[in-house]
Amino acid sequence: MQTFDTLSGIFNERFSKNHFNISPESLYEPCNYFLSLGGKRVRPVICLMGHELFEPIGEDAWNAATAIELFHNFTLVHDDIMDDAALRRGQQTVHSKYSSSTALLAGDVMMVAAYQYLSKIKVNTLKPILQIFNKTAIEVCEGQQLDIDFEKKDRVSLKDYIQMITLKTSVLLAASIKIGAVLGGASEGNCNHLYEFGRNLGIAFQIQDDYLDAFGNPEKFGKEPGGDIRQNKKTALLVYAMENSTEKGKKELQDLLHTDPESKVANVLQFFRNCGVDAWAKELKQQYMDTALFHLEETAVISSRKKNLTDLAEFLVQRDY
Amino acid sequence: MQTFDTLSGIFNERFSKNHFNISPESLYEPCNYFLSLGGKRVRPVICLMGHELFEPIGEDAWNAATAIELFHNFTLVHDDIMDDAALRRGQQTVHSKYSSSTALLAGDVMMVAAYQYLSKIKVNTLKPILQIFNKTAIEVCEGQQLDIDFEKKDRVSLKDYIQMITLKTSVLLAASIKIGAVLGGASEGNCNHLYEFGRNLGIAFQIQDDYLDAFGNPEKFGKEPGGDIRQNKKTALLVYAMENSTEKGKKELQDLLHTDPESKVANVLQFFRNCGVDAWAKELKQQYMDTALFHLEETAVISSRKKNLTDLAEFLVQRDY
Numbered sequence: 001m002q003t004f005d006t007l008s009g010i011f012n013e014r015f016s017k018n019h020f021n022i023s024p025e026s027l028y029e030p031c032n033y034f035l036s037l038g039g040k041r042v043r044p045v046i047c048l049m050g051h052e053l054f055e056p057i058g059e060d061a062w063n064a065a066t067a068i069e070l071f072h073n074f075t076l077v078h079d080d081i082m083d084d085a086a087l088r089r090g091q092q093t094v095h096s097k098y099s100s101s102t103a104l105l106a107g108d109v110m111m112v113a114a115y116q117y118l119s120k121i122k123v124n125t126l127k128p129i130l131q132i133f134n135k136t137a138i139e140v141c142e143g144q145q146l147d148i149d150f151e152k153k154d155r156v157s158l159k160d161y162i163q164m165i166t167l168k169t170s171v172l173l174a175a176s177i178k179i180g181a182v183l184g185g186a187s188e189g190n191c192n193h194l195y196e197f198g199r200n201l202g203i204a205f206q207i208q209d210d211y212l213d214a215f216g217n218p219e220k221f222g223k224e225p226g227g228d229i230r231q232n233k234k235t236a237l238l239v240y241a242m243e244n245s246t247e248k249g250k251k252e253l254q255d256l257l258h259t260d261p262e263s264k265v266a267n268v269l270q271f272f273r274n275c276g277v278d279a280w281a282k283e284l285k286q287q288y289m290d291t292a293l294f295h296l297e298e299t300a301v302i303s304s305r306k307k308n309l310t311d312l313a314e315f316l317v318q319r320d321y
Numbered sequence: 322m323q324t325f326d327t328l329s330g331i332f333n334e335r336f337s338k339n340h341f342n343i344s345p346e347s348l349y350e351p352c353n354y355f356l357s358l359g360g361k362r363v364r365p366v367i368c369l370m371g372h373e374l375f376e377p378i379g380e381d382a383w384n385a386a387t388a389i390e391l392f393h394n395f396t397l398v399h400d401d402i403m404d405d406a407a408l409r410r411g412q413q414t415v416h417s418k419y420s421s422s423t424a425l426l427a428g429d430v431m432m433v434a435a436y437q438y439l440s441k442i443k444v445n446t447l448k449p450i451l452q453i454f455n456k457t458a459i460e461v462c463e464g465q466q467l468d469i470d471f472e473k474k475d476r477v478s479l480k481d482y483i484q485m486i487t488l489k490t491s492v493l494l495a496a497s498i499k500i501g502a503v504l505g506g507a508s509e510g511n512c513n514h515l516y517e518f519g520r521n522l523g524i525a526f527q528i529q530d531d532y533l534d535a536f537g538n539p540e541k542f543g544k545e546p547g548g549d550i551r552q553n554k555k556t557a558l559l560v561y562a563m564e565n566s567t568e569k570g571k572k573e574l575q576d577l578l579h580t581d582p583e584s585k586v587a588n589v590l591q592f593f594r595n596c597g598v599d600a601w602a603k604e605l606k607q608q609y610m611d612t613a614l615f616h617l618e619e620t621a622v623i624s625s626r627k628k629n630l631t632d633l634a635e636f637l638v639q640r641d642y
Contacts (some may be wrong), residue, residue: 027466131438145348
């Protein structure tokens with residue numbers, strides 16, 4: 001069992017090879033540019049960790065991890081077009097550096113490249129892996145569509161919000177560890193527990209992300225808090241505050257959202273604190289984290305082998321405060 | 322061996338079932354809308370015909386044909402975004418009826434749905450089918466990128482143009498018939514001949530398309546000719562005229578392309594006629610058609626079984642004049 005940092009290092013080295021044809025350069029240079037921006041590589045590494053619970057890492061696990069990271073990057077490139085985001089990891093996004101058409105095609109070709117790696121998997125496990133991957137890929141698209149739909153809605157329920165982040169964020173983390181486990185020959189019961197570990201961890205992670213964007217320590221968080229508030233993004237915090245205020249409070253919050261950005265962030269944060277959103281978010285995150293750890297606990301593997309996964313979970317969800 | 326019309330009818334009936342989840346409707350209604358616009362279904366039918374050369378059509382062939390048609394529709398939805406095309410088959414495109422974001426996601430989800438059908442194929446042929454499909458999918462993206470690149474270039478060689486249409490259009494036709502043949506248990510030699518049949522037929526078809534857009538009979542062609550000329554699209558005709566004119570002629574043609582659209586079409590057509598582009602295009606198309614038919618001839622199957630494929634080839638390439 002290797003730590004996150006060790007596996008991430010080895011994965012990054014392997015992943016830095018060229019995944020595409022040489023020509024046309026106008027298509028592949030943008031792909032290579034985007035992949036070179038890096039990232040934490042959480043999804044491929046959790047796939048490798050899920051695999052290592054049961055079996056040493058072999059070619060199939062590397063291929064699956066590579067496919068997962070390529071798929072994740074495809075979603076980022078397309079999401080950036082939809083959000084018209086100028087920056088990703090502090091660098092220009094593909095559509096802003098090149099063009100929307102090129103970004104669209106670069107994303108498409110990354111998705112197909114993901115399937116190229118999957119198709120290398122030994123034939124006896126290829127079908128179940130493809131089925132998990134396809135189902136997850138579809139769910140991620142559904143989650144992104146729901147996120148777009150929510151932007152146009154005045155009110156979103158907490159249930160709908162959790163459903164959206166489950167699809168958009170958590171199922172890929174869940175599928176990543178499950179795919180690693182399936183390739184490691186894990187039983188169906190263990191695979192399902194690990195899936196639930198990843199799914200709940202993903203939700204806790206997203207709630208944490210929403211929390212940090214509002215209440216994070218700017219020095220540790222690396223950016224000024226309040227970005228989501230400035231954009232009126234539907235976050236767990238806003239959804240909770242809307243659901244748990246009086247009619248008068250709802251009206252007040254709705255009005256605040258349409259005020260001057262300068263004063264908006266401070267006023268909305270004060271509103272959040274007044275109705276206890278900060279404590280609630282920490283509590284909700286902890287609930288999902290506890291459920292995640294319960295499923296890891298239930299996975300029939302000796303505890304010492306799970307330590308690196310527990311550490312990763314704590315790192316992802318406790319980071320920066 | 323069934324005719325194109327028979328197979329197309331049966332395929333359309335099967336294809337009219339729902340391929341997606343129910344929710345979110347905001348994602349799947351646009352997908353279903355686009356698929357309902359119809360089309361000739363040439364690619365899935367040629368897949369079925371390639372299969373029927375060797376074996377009666379079974380579930381695997383239907384699944385492959387469905388995957389191919391879903392993939393083709395994914396490319397159309399994304400191409401329409403890139404071209405900002407308002408209409409497809411006389412109806413609104415997905416991005417103009419809904420939004421670019423929804424069209425992007427609808428395309429993405431259609432591509433994954435294609436892989437869902439492929440993953441149903443029996444495990445003994447799944448790998449070779451995935452490999453052909455993946456390679457082709459990547460080539461189609463490359464062809465689209467080259468087409469975009471050509472728009473910005475003043476001059477494109479005939480060789481580069483043929484390479485672009487091969488990737489953008491022909492390889493999917495070629496892969497469709499090859500996939501059908503592989504699933505039918507055809508030998509490698511036969512599969513390769515059928516691939517070359519499809520590839521050359523696809524090129525002949527595209528040259529025909531370019532020809533009809535310029536010289537087609539408006540009554541039979543169903544639209545006013547000259548659309549490509551109006552848009553200064555790099556077609557086989559323009560590429561040939563540029564390559565085969567004197568420096569003075571090249572300059573004249575270049576200037577004509579920047580004149581008033583009213584007079585441009587007639588003047589460019591006259592220029593084309595003066596340097597014999599119309600006869601040349603017919604000749605070039607016939608060369609590719611002959612090569613296609615040669616490869617069909619070389620396929621080791623009794624001639625009578627190939628008749629419907631020959632008829633389809635003639636229909637596709639001789640249509641409307």
